[in-house]
Amino acid sequence: MNQLSLFDKALSKEELMGKKNLFFNEIFKAQLSFYHRRNKLNYKVEFKSDEFILIRLANKKVVHIERKFHRESFESEPSCLVGIYNTQETQYLLIESDRTSFGTSFTVARIIEKAFERELAKFNFRIKIHPKYEEKEFWELLDKYPDQVEGLRFEFEYPNLPRVNKFLSDELKEASKALNSGKTKIEFLAVDDNILDNLVEDNTELNSLVKTSAEGAGPVKIKIKGLKRWESTDNKVKSYEFDSLEVDAPAEMINQYVSGLKNLLSNE
Secondary structure, three states: OOOOOOOOOOOHHHHHHHHHHHHHHHHOOOOEEEEEEEEOEEEEEEEEOOOEEEEEOOEEEEEEEEEEOOOEEEEEEEEEEEEEEOOOOEEEEEEEOOOOOOHHHHHHHHHHHHHHHHHHHHHOOOOOOOOOOOOHHHHHHHHHOOOEEEEEEEEEEOOOOOHHHOOHHHHHOOOOHHHHOEEEEEEEEEOOOOOOOOOOOHHHHHHHHHHHHHHHHHHHHEEEOOOOEEOOOOOOOOOOOOOOOOOOOHHHHHHHHHHHHHHHHHHH
């Protein structure tokens, strides 16, 4: 199948961005390939519409069972649910946290990112997946190190989502766009042996950067006095408690499940 057949004329950057959702949905018309530890993973599309795709992704494992002093090994494929909510305004990746299938949701995110990156490259698009987290995670991290923060680094992938863009200053957005920057870093470092001041939520400029990061634009890294490593929001992720979905669920149950997820995301 010629995946570019719908868009056979040269498109400007603005036109490409306007059609990014169509390109994204197009990749699911072909057979995607997901890999983990050199294993090709099985997956099943549970639900698909123009704006929401729900798949079940299976890992490959070997389970060892000992019975009457005899050890046996069995191949197993525990799975987890992955939801992709894709509209012009919003794009979310939802991953079921199930340690029996994959170690963490971050592992699944990397698998998804690599698979999508291969397909989207055909349309000259890139994809970067960053966790959306609660803003309080950043402020609580600062509270752990009072009067010890000597550096802050914000790392933003080129933000094209309206919900992310709205927190950035016009100057920063225009500069990133004019320079065609794929990643923008903003770093604040204290002079000599001092610490940064005014690290409070009432600081409007700092708060807007934190909001942008928390919406999924990229992590914040914090340099703590006396520590060689930088603390980071990289391992923080927003999560919800939601009813489980049976492996062999009827269509009606799947539709209700997806409807509940969409309602949850619409209120974000």
